[in-house]
Amino acid sequence: MDLDTHDPETIQPAATPISSSPEEERMTTSASQPIARAVGASGATAVERHSAEVLKVSTRSRPSAVAGAIAGVIRDSGMAEVQSIGAGATNQAIKAVAIARSYLSEEGVDIVCTPSFIDVSIDDEERTAIRLLVERRT
Numbered sequence: 001m002d003l004d005t006h007d008p009e010t011i012q013p014a015a016t017p018i019s020s021s022p023e024e025e026r027m028t029t030s031a032s033q034p035i036a037r038a039v040g041a042s043g044a045t046a047v048e049r050h051s052a053e054v055l056k057v058s059t060r061s062r063p064s065a066v067a068g069a070i071a072g073v074i075r076d077s078g079m080a081e082v083q084s085i086g087a088g089a090t091n092q093a094i095k096a097v098a099i100a101r102s103y104l105s106e107e108g109v110d111i112v113c114t115p116s117f118i119d120v121s122i123d124d125e126e127r128t129a130i131r132l133l134v135e136r137r138t
Contacts, residue, residue: 052073052077052079052080052081052133053073053077053079053080053081054081054082054083055069055070055073055080055081055082055083056082056083056084057082057083057084057089057090057092057093057096058084058088058089058092059086059088059089059091059092061089061092061093061096062092063092063095063096063099064096064099066082066092066093066096066099066100067095067096067097067098067099067100067103068100068103070082070096070097070100070134071100071103071104074100074104074109074111074134074135074136075104075109078135078136079133079134079135079136080133080134081131081132081133081134082096082097082131082132082134083118083120083129083130083131083132084129084130084132085120085127085128085129085130090130093130093132094132097111097113097132097134100134109136110136110137111134111135111136111137112134112135112136112137113132113133113134114132114133114135115130115131115132115133116130116131116133117129117130117131118130118131
């Protein structure tokens with residue numbers, strides 16, 4: 001089992017969100033279904049919703065640990081959703097997807113990543129997160 005050990009005080013199993021900042025730990029989707037928007041879309045045009053496990057990435061998340069979590073979820077369900085807020089967290093998330101791709105390619109599995117925006121509620125404040133939908137290539 002892959003573990004995220006970026007904080008020596010806590011060890012989180014890969015199945016739980018991978019985050020460390022208080023803001024990202026409070027990051028939850030709004031009461032209604034979150035809306036994913038395509039880049040450049042005007043307004044809040046909804047994109048097809050997928051049922052995927054959500055992994056939340058922070059600036060301090062280790063990309064190799066997140067990659068292990070992504071690979072594990074892809075092996076189990078064929079689809080994972082990675083969420084990040086901010087440039088540092090998004091950088092770690094992108095690196096994790098690239099590493100997960102190399103992990104899975106050793107098993108003959110190829111993945112693709114579709115980026116979009118998603119509105120999330122943190123402490124009753126709306127924030128825009130990056131959403132990376134990672135799926136097996138068909």
